[in-house]
Amino acid sequence: MLVLLANDVQEVPHWVTYLFLFILVGMITALAFEEKIHAKKSMVVGAFAGLCLILATMLELLSFGDVKLPDGHQLALPVYIPAIDWGVITIILGASLFVEVTSRSGVFTWMAIKLTKTSSGDPWKLLLSYGVLTVIFSAVLNNVTAMIIIGSLTSVSLKKLNRTDLLLGFLLIEGLLTNVGGLLTLISSVPNIIVGNTASISFGKFFLVAAPYVVVATAVTLLMGKWKFGINRLTTEEEKREAATMVAGFDENEGIPSKKFFWFAVGILVLFIASLSGQQHLPWGLDGLGMGFVALFFAGVMLVTYKHEVDKFYSTVDWDLLAFFAGLFVVINVMEHAEVLGLIGEGIQGILGLSENVASGLLLVSSAAASSVTDNIPLAAMLAKILKGLQTETNSPLWWCVIFGANLGGNITPIGSASTVVAITIIRKQKIEMSFVGFVVAAVPFALAQIVLAIIYVVIFL
């Protein structure tokens, strides 16, 4: 990352710090009411980023000048360009392009249909299959795409089985599991990428730490769902035979445009995951290119297959999300210069001053609570920056408190994460009534169980 030549060490009047704190609160509030104010995330954050830059320049918080590269060269860049964490942006851009092209091979729908058939149409086996698949897809793809694929298949297959009475339970559990699966790898969710990158946690280390929790939390969520929504096994032979015949009608090969491309995509997907896992051990200094390059490289390899229509894939990139990140990093950079992060850090230090277990628990719970009502990305970005500022070590459990809290908090309310919003959209598309309060009432027991498990895991094992 480029280094600002700006002189960060300067006295900032208190009123300036509080002014920017007020602006930060305003931005977070606006993000929480994104749907109400009919503005996309990128517009909200972009507007605040512009305001922050103008005010910070007028108040002489920013220092302008060339940017110095590690080899001593100097570059003239606008002050807001080095403020952006391009490592995070490239990972998101590369991974989303890669997933978009790979999904055209039919590999994900093939897996989903194959598992549906393996379940023989038995509701409990189907829930287990879809639950595990949701976690895997959330880990490999992103939470939203995972929810869209599994949620769509759930509504089609349960209708086919004449079990629409179980739709709500299935979709809710899947929605909740996306945020559990989103914990599995470093690239599974944006907070993971931001915190993992800031804390220098490798892909492999991230997986090894998160996996045991994800396995247990998935099992607990599925068992709770089985009990709460009465999703049981079929009992009579006739029921089993009928259900098996119904799901046997699905053709898993339908979505595969070409066998060759299918196997190519499978191979590249395996290589992609392997390369991310071993990125830090790449030879010839290639590790220095970072995970963002790995993601972009594999996206490029996949795009070669569709070289004549790459523009179609470019249009599928979530530019709103990328512009949101760029704006967010600028805002956070300005907040750092205005010593807002320092002020919040002082507050957090109060928590961290308590015993380690209490501090971890409190940080995790407060991260989850904040994530439940507003976007978890600014929270993760801010807390990561603050923890780094506090010289928190890579193996500190505090990073994991932020990661677990930011991801699991999304399960408390329907607006807590993008994937639960998708779950609600699918539920409503099936003409099932589900209010905000209704979701909270149904989801809170699951979210609490997951958060308690996370606290136990962090306190005892990390």
Add this chain to the structure above:
Amino acid sequence: MTGKSEHIDEFESIFKRAEREQFAFAEIPISKATIVIDGASSSAEELKRQVLQFIPRFETIESWRVFAENDYSNVNDLLEKIDEDQTDLLVTYRLLHAKSFVPQHSLGLYLDVLTQKTSIPVLVLPGTAAKPISLVGKNCNRVMVVTDHISGDNRLVNYGVRLCTLGGSVWLCHTEDEAALDRFMDAIAKIPEIETDSARELIEGQLLKEARDFIEICIAALQEHGPNLSFHERVRKGHHLREYRQLIDEHEIDLLVANTKDEGQLAMHGMTYSISVELTDTAMLLL
């Protein structure tokens, strides 16, 4: 949420397209048949002999009932009498008690009511009650199952298979009504948000694919579990009557099998009505 809704819809479509209607071969039991004629009861025995010769697989029929001219006074009376005992098949002609209607572009009151008020399959013999076409020397070797919605219609296919003489051929046909499709396409052409050419290509392709997929599944199941027959597929877009007339001529079809009932419709299924009125020289099984 527009983008996400589109994505949800996209994947739902992928999974719906992956759904295949299943076909299960079933031997249709036909042990009791009823002949309905408007002539003397003495002619029924000869008719029965001809029918058995035409469809040798009716050898399983154990009992035959006959309702001749004096056995019923009107259509309600006939329906009541039919209901008195269980029957698996009705055998009759077009235009019973309608000798005076010439030209006769209809099925006649009796056949119309029989097909709609009972769930019993009706074997309509070629010609009309007034001018029957003899079945002597004919054999039901070539059966054509026709529909504009074959996907999932196990009953229709199984009946076609049940009546075909062993060693014979069964054509499973689906014709997508071109006129109806054109009407939708005209509407689509006026909607700027939908790209007309690709919509036409995709909709036509999907409609025909569903029929082809189902017929493929039927043929595979019939070849594995069904009787010794050969099976053929014919899926097209076009005009029902023209298509079926052409096929009948091309392959010298002996029996046409079609549905007469449509969900939420009291009158006979439009396509079946037109072919059963127009194609009077061919025997038909109306379900």
